[in-house]
Amino acid sequence: MKSRVLEIHSETPARSLSAPSGRLMPSIQVNNITVSYTNGVAAVRNASFKLGASTICALVGVNGSGKSTLFKTLMGFLTPSSGDVRIAGLPVNTALKRGLVAYVPQSEDVDWNFPVLVEDVVMMGRYGHMSFLRMPAKSDRQAVDEALERVGMSDYRKRQIGELSGGQKKRVFLARALAQGSEIILLDEPFTGVDVKTESAIIDLLRAMRDDGRLMFVSTHNLGSVPDFCDQVVLFNKTVLAYGPTATTFTEANLAEAFGGLLRHVRLGGSDLHDDADQRRVTVLTDDERPLVLYGERDQEKHIKPDRGGAS
Amino acid sequence: MMLFSAVIDLLLEPFAYQYMTKAIWVSALVGAVCAFLSCYLILKGWALMGDALAHSVVPGVALAYLMGLPYALGAFTSGIIAALGISFVRRLTMLREDAVIGLVFTTFFAIGLLIVSINPTSVNVQSIVLGNILAISDEDVVQVIIIAAISLAILGLKWKDLMLAFFDDSHARSVGLNPWRLRVLFFVLLSACTVAALQTVGAVLVIAMVVTPGATAYLLTDRFGVMIGLAMIIGATTSALGAYLSFFMDGATGGLIVVFQTLVFLAAFVFAPKHGRLAARRAARAFSSEVDAGSREENAVKRSGLEEETTA
Ligand SMILES: Nc1ncnc2c1ncn2[C@@H]1O[C@H](COP(=O)(O)OP(=O)(O)OP(=O)(O)O)[C@@H](O)[C@H]1O
Numbered sequence: 338m339k340s341r342v343l344e345i346h347s348e349t350p351a352r353s354l355s356a357p358s359g360r361l362m363p364s365i366q367v368n369n370i371t372v373s374y375t376n377g378v379a380a381v382r383n384a385s386f387k388l389g390a391s392t393i394c395a396l397v398g399v400n401g402s403g404k405s406t407l408f409k410t411l412m413g414f415l416t417p418s419s420g421d422v423r424i425a426g427l428p429v430n431t432a433l434k435r436g437l438v439a440y441v442p443q444s445e446d447v448d449w450n451f452p453v454l455v456e457d458v459v460m461m462g463r464y465g466h467m468s469f470l471r472m473p474a475k476s477d478r479q480a481v482d483e484a485l486e487r488v489g490m491s492d493y494r495k496r497q498i499g500e501l502s503g504g505q506k507k508r509v510f511l512a513r514a515l516a517q518g519s520e521i522i523l524l525d526e527p528f529t530g531v532d533v534k535t536e537s538a539i540i541d542l543l544r545a546m547r548d549d550g551r552l553m554f555v556s557t558h559n560l561g562s563v564p565d566f567c568d569q570v571v572l573f574n575k576t577v578l579a580y581g582p583t584a585t586t587f588t589e590a591n592l593a594e595a596f597g598g599l600l601r602h603v604r605l606g607g608s609d610l611h612d613d614a615d616q617r618r619v620t621v622l623t624d625d626e627r628p629l630v631l632y633g634e635r636d637q638e639k640h641i642k643p644d645r646g647g648a649s
Numbered sequence: 650m651m652l653f654s655a656v657i658d659l660l661l662e663p664f665a666y667q668y669m670t671k672a673i674w675v676s677a678l679v680g681a682v683c684a685f686l687s688c689y690l691i692l693k694g695w696a697l698m699g700d701a702l703a704h705s706v707v708p709g710v711a712l713a714y715l716m717g718l719p720y721a722l723g724a725f726t727s728g729i730i731a732a733l734g735i736s737f738v739r740r741l742t743m744l745r746e747d748a749v750i751g752l753v754f755t756t757f758f759a760i761g762l763l764i765v766s767i768n769p770t771s772v773n774v775q776s777i778v779l780g781n782i783l784a785i786s787d788e789d790v791v792q793v794i795i796i797a798a799i800s801l802a803i804l805g806l807k808w809k810d811l812m813l814a815f816f817d818d819s820h821a822r823s824v825g826l827n828p829w830r831l832r833v834l835f836f837v838l839l840s841a842c843t844v845a846a847l848q849t850v851g852a853v854l855v856i857a858m859v860v861t862p863g864a865t866a867y868l869l870t871d872r873f874g875v876m877i878g879l880a881m882i883i884g885a886t887t888s889a890l891g892a893y894l895s896f897f898m899d900g901a902t903g904g905l906i907v908v909f910q911t912l913v914f915l916a917a918f919v920f921a922p923k924h925g926r927l928a929a930r931r932a933a934r935a936f937s938s939e940v941d942a943g944s945r946e947e948n949a950v951k952r953s954g955l956e957e958e959t960t961a
Pocket residue numbers: 374375376378380398399400401402403404405406407443
């Protein structure tokens with residue numbers, strides 16, 4: 338049975354969610370930044386990378402490797418002690434003022450008892466598009482409807498925000514980021530706590546937005562789905578270990594460096610796998626439920642894309 | 650018939666006195682603005698802040714009298730200093746908000762009492778502590794009206810921005826707002842309105858004016874805009890009613906206003922459609938009957954499943 342959510346997602350993005358014409362080219366430039374917390378922990382050290390338009394880039398690293406710190410720095414919540422960040426060629430605060438960046442944090446730091454409904458929260462994504470009185474126009478309502486529809490939360494729009502499950506809350510905040518219509522979207526572990534169906538729905542949506550020219554930067558633990566939907570990867574552990582196109586960067590060697598033996602690593606080859614002298618072998622790398630599977634001759638292994646959607 | 654018209658005459662009597670009409674209108678206005686602010690205060694867990702500010706104005710008032718300055722100016726200034734002091738200490742120390750509030754406001758109050766005790770004749774402390782709306786001077790009326798009108802205007806323009814900043818600080822920044830500046834704006838308004846409320850209900854009861862209407866409205870709705878509207882209606886009518894009835898009861902205006910607010914709160918607590926006690930009971934009853942219906946349905950499904958199996 339194909340779900341309604343999935344069907345909606347396979348459409349191209351409709352007008353009200355897409356960015357206005359005359360838009361800036363989205364890009365993120367991180368130049369040699371070092372970021373420290375007030376307790377002296379330098380969570381990011383001398384990190385540099387560059388991302389451009391029409392990209393979905395994964396940010397992959399172990400717990401505590403500084404992924405969330407990097408996102409907070411991109412949002413201007415933390416200021417690098419050295420180096421600088423440019424978003425679409427602009428300083429962070431200018432880019433934020435222009436509504437270029439939407440951000441879904443790893444965990445929402447909001448008061449769940451606040452008297453706002455799901456649709457009110459999603460409407461907050463539109464504030465940057467409204468005049469100073471924040472009166473929603475028709476286009477704002479439309480964007481909210483569409484964003485809710487896309488994350489499959491339309492039926493819950495009149496619920497108070499605290500009256501949702503963890504995954505549903507996550508979807509609402511994703512919808513808010515979508516409604517924002519920003520050129521750049523930062524998602525900090527959007528897939529933790531959401532079910533497989535929602536995950537594939539979100540991935541389809543990210544693809545559609547990539548085709549629309551946007552830049553998505555997504556931190557994730559689901560190694561298996563990275564080759565499936567990300568064209569770029571940044572492997573991170575306090576600094577950038579490797580970055581570039583997924584095919585060349587997301588390799589066993591790089592991952593082993595990034596995860597430093599923290600991954601479960603299973604390899605099958607030779608007589609365990611084949612009855613003949615076939616040199617190809619299977620490698621499974623995993624740190625949680627979604628493993629990365631490599632298959633092929635030594636150092637020529639290819640990513641096996643997991644079968645998503647209908648089968649699961 | 651004679652009796653009826655006598656009752657009417659009695660009820661209308663307060664309106665024959667100009668000072669009573671003045672008191673009723675001023676109280677209603679102050680009640681409405683304080684109620685507006687109360688919606689933010691109770692959601693932020695800053696209920697104590699109203700109390701703190703009311704006590705913190707005492708040294709300002711005393712000094713203003715000493716220097717021959719308008720008393721509202723002194724009150725406003727020391728209120729602001731206390732409010733900013735509270736946020737400042739909070740930022741620097743990571744102490745819990747209530748501890749910081751308690752620390753700062755007792756200090757201010759102590760200084761105020763000290764000044765008053767050194768210059769015993771300088772201030773009529775009782776009128777600050779208990780308020781005296783029935784004896785309000787024309788000058789003070791103008792002052793209160795100006796404060797309330799400006800505050801209402803600003804709140805009317807900025808209420809959504811304030812809501813967003815209080816609900817989700819980081820998202821507020823990502824749409825280009827400055828939460829810190831909005832917070833300062835809020836404290837300025839709160840200090841100003843506390844000064845205005847001092848006249849009507851006195852320092853001791855200001856906290857009720859800036860807490861109870863919001864708390865009541867919170868029980869009645871899940872939408873912030875509606876909550877503000879309800880709180881203002883409650884604040885204005887209870888204040889007007891309190892001032893009106895105090896004509897018959899000789900001057901206990903503050904006490905009456907707060908008693909009425911509490912009565913409305915109790916009514917909401919019991920009868921509120923969704924968050925009231927009765928509603929909770931109804932929901933519990935509805936649930937138990939739903940469970941019965943649910944288990945019946947489940948059985949039906951099981952039965953039809955069996956039938957399918959047998960036909961297949
Ligand atoms: N508020 C904070 N104050 C001080 N140190 C912090 C703070 N937040 C995080 N850190 C430290 O900074 C480092 C990076 O943390 P960060 O949250 O960026 O990791 P992460 O890669 O997002 O991890 P995860 O996969 O668990 O989300 C960690 O060592 C952490 O202990």
